[in-house]
Amino acid sequence: xxxxxxxxxxxxxxxxxxxxxxxxxxxxxxxxxxxxxxxxxxxxxxxxxxxxxxxxxxxxxxxxxxxxxxxxxxxxxxxxxxxxxxxxxxxxxxxxxxxxxxxxxxxxxxxxxxxxxxxxxxxxxxxxxxxxxxxxxxxxxxxxxxxxxxxxxxxxxxxxxxxxxxxxxxxxxxxxxxxxxxxxxxxxxxxxxxxxxxxxxxxxxxxxxxxxxxxxxxxxxxxxxxxxxxxxxxxxxxxxxxxxxxxxxxxxxxxxxxxxxxxxxxxxxxxxxxx
Amino acid sequence: xxxxxxxxxxxxxxxxxxxxxxxxxxxxxxxxxxxxxxxxxxxxxxxxxxxxxxxxxxxxxxxxxxxxxxxxxxxxxxxxxxxxxxxxxxxxxxxxxxxxxxxxxxxxxxxxxxxxxxxxxxxxxxxxxxxxxxxxxxxxxxxxxxxxxxxxxxxxxxxxxxxxxxxxxxxxxxxxxxxxxxxxxxxxxxxxxxxxxxxxxxxxxxxxxxxxxxxxxxxxxxxxxxxxxxxxxxx
Ligand SMILES: Nc1ncnc2c1ncn2[C@@H]1O[C@H](COP(=O)(O)OP(=O)(O)O)[C@@H](O)[C@H]1O
Ligand SMILES: [Mg+2]
Numbered sequence: 089x090x091x092x093x094x095x096x097x098x099x100x101x102x103x104x105x106x107x108x109x110x111x112x113x114x115x116x117x118x119x120x121x122x123x124x125x126x127x128x129x130x131x132x133x134x135x136x137x138x139x140x141x142x143x144x145x146x147x148x149x150x151x152x153x154x155x156x157x158x159x160x161x162x163x164x165x166x167x168x169x170x171x172x173x174x175x176x177x178x179x180x181x182x183x184x185x186x187x188x189x190x191x192x193x194x195x196x197x198x199x200x201x202x203x204x205x206x207x208x209x210x211x212x213x214x215x216x217x218x219x220x221x222x223x224x225x226x227x228x229x230x231x232x233x234x235x236x237x238x239x240x241x242x243x244x245x246x247x248x249x250x251x252x253x254x255x256x257x258x259x260x261x262x263x264x265x266x267x268x269x270x271x272x273x274x275x276x277x278x279x280x281x282x283x284x285x286x287x288x289x290x291x292x293x294x295x296x297x298x299x300x301x302x303x304x305x306x307x308x309x310x311x312x313x314x315x316x317x318x319x320x321x322x323x324x325x326x327x328x329x330x331x332x333x334x335x336x337x338x339x340x341x342x343x344x345x346x347x348x349x350x351x352x353x354x355x356x357x358x359x360x361x362x363x
Numbered sequence: 364x365x366x367x368x369x370x371x372x373x374x375x376x377x378x379x380x381x382x383x384x385x386x387x388x389x390x391x392x393x394x395x396x397x398x399x400x401x402x403x404x405x406x407x408x409x410x411x412x413x414x415x416x417x418x419x420x421x422x423x424x425x426x427x428x429x430x431x432x433x434x435x436x437x438x439x440x441x442x443x444x445x446x447x448x449x450x451x452x453x454x455x456x457x458x459x460x461x462x463x464x465x466x467x468x469x470x471x472x473x474x475x476x477x478x479x480x481x482x483x484x485x486x487x488x489x490x491x492x493x494x495x496x497x498x499x500x501x502x503x504x505x506x507x508x509x510x511x512x513x514x515x516x517x518x519x520x521x522x523x524x525x526x527x528x529x530x531x532x533x534x535x536x537x538x539x540x541x542x543x544x545x546x547x548x549x550x551x552x553x554x555x556x557x558x559x560x561x562x563x564x565x566x567x568x569x570x571x572x573x574x575x576x577x578x579x580x581x582x583x584x585x586x587x588x589x590x591x592x593x594x595x596x597x598x
Binding site for chain 1: 364365366367368369372437438439440441442443444445578579
């Protein structure tokens with residue numbers, strides 16, 4: 089583990105000592121995060137603060153490390169044998185590498201939605217009920233029913249599926265499947281959702297639905313979205329981070345990034361002038 | 364700056380520049396010819412200037428259509444976005460410069476039969492020369508994306524305001540000397556005001572260029588040089 093700067097140490101300790109979170113403090117604090125796949129370094133000393141109850145967009149050319157960094161936040165890189173992560177990430181001031189922290193619990197708090205909708209080959213109901221059940225979040229069947237219903241409701245899918253909850257999730261349209269995956273992600277009451285290009289397989293209407301949903305979820309959650317669409321980043325996020333060759337080049341208010349970025353590399357990328 | 368990966372996008376943006384240059388050149392010419400018509404009391408030249416304004420208007424329309432297409436096709440970002448917004452704003456200012464030249468040409472037509480007071484015409488001549496060289500500087504600053512040059516154009520507008528203030532005072536004196544001068548003097552005063560307004564549009568253009576290039580606004584208000592709105596004749 090690397091040395092932390094004074095500011096983040098303060099954030100880490102002050103947050104840890106209090107259970108009530110202060111609105112102004114970042115939800116996620118990352119310091120000097122580097123990732124290696126075997127010999128190859130994929131991320132270089134990433135520092136970023138993600139504010140709570142907001143959407144942060146990660147943009148950058150393919151292979152620049154966006155997904156790699158996303159996977160650090162819920163320790164999914166632990167599941168890749170050759171991956172090695174250095175540096176520090178804290179959520180609500182708690183170090184995610186803290187040995188006392190249960191990784192399974194961490195992943196329940198930090199939900200993830202992927203590019204290709206990947207519902208389990210089970211019923212719509214089971215897709216959403218799975219998480220709460222394994223995490224023991226429901227006391228009885230009625231409780232579980234209620235969680236499934238509110239999750240589908242919040243994902244904007246309930247109306248479309250309430251009469252066919254026992255049908256397979258894989259029978260839904262692409263856009264519905266993606267919203268089912270979002271319902272599944274929010275069913276464990278996470279406070280962070282990581283979305284890795286969640287709309288790249290969706291048509292414009294389905295995309296608009298997901299964007300609308302992101303905006304609603306932001307009221308209670310912190311969301312990071314990786315996207316290749318500048319317009320999508322501009323529409324859904326409050327802050328945007330630009331990655332290039334494993335380096336976080338620039339992170340700022342979204343409106344600033346898209347009208348007047350500071351770094352030439354950001355400018356070249358978002359205006360379509362990349363090599 | 365690097366070129367866009369999509370070549371046709373690059374060409375679409377370049378077309379905007381050439382249209383601005385074309386429009387700016389026309390506006391400059393209209394302005395000086397309107398004054399020539401006034402100075403030489405040449406009704407035919409005045410008519411030509413009045414008719415020539417339509418050409419500026421039509422380039423502005425072309426530009427607007429072109430911009431709408433680019434926004435729809437390319438969703439411009441950052442410097443490109445600022446350029447597109449800048450082009451719209453600059454073409455609006457140039458279109459107004461054209462209108463002001465046309466208005467001066469109309470006045471030239473109205474007062475062509477009368478003999479003009481020499482010192483006023485000399486003063487107006489200075490104003491036109493200054494206004495058109497400022498406009499030219501602004502257009503060059505646009506072509507070169509030169510924020511420094513735009514800034515100096517922006518600062519220089521006070522000279523034009525000073526010239527206008529002194530012509531204003533001279534014309535007041537002229538009118539007070541003999542009420543029969545009032546009709547002619549009023550036209551000349553509006554002529555001077557037209558040129559002073561050209562300066563204001565040039566200043567807008569300079570501000571736009573500064574924002575386009577740097578992404579920052581020129582915020583502190585330029586001191587207002589035209590003091591005639593608070594001047595009163597005491598009889
Ligand atoms: N599981 C892995 N094993 C080896 N290398 C990987 C793995 N995942 C990603 N990489 C490499 O790490 C770099 C960053 O990849 P990634 O985080 O997927 O980028 P992005 O999401 O920005 O497209 C790339 O060079 C990629 O080849
Ligand atoms: Mg990726």
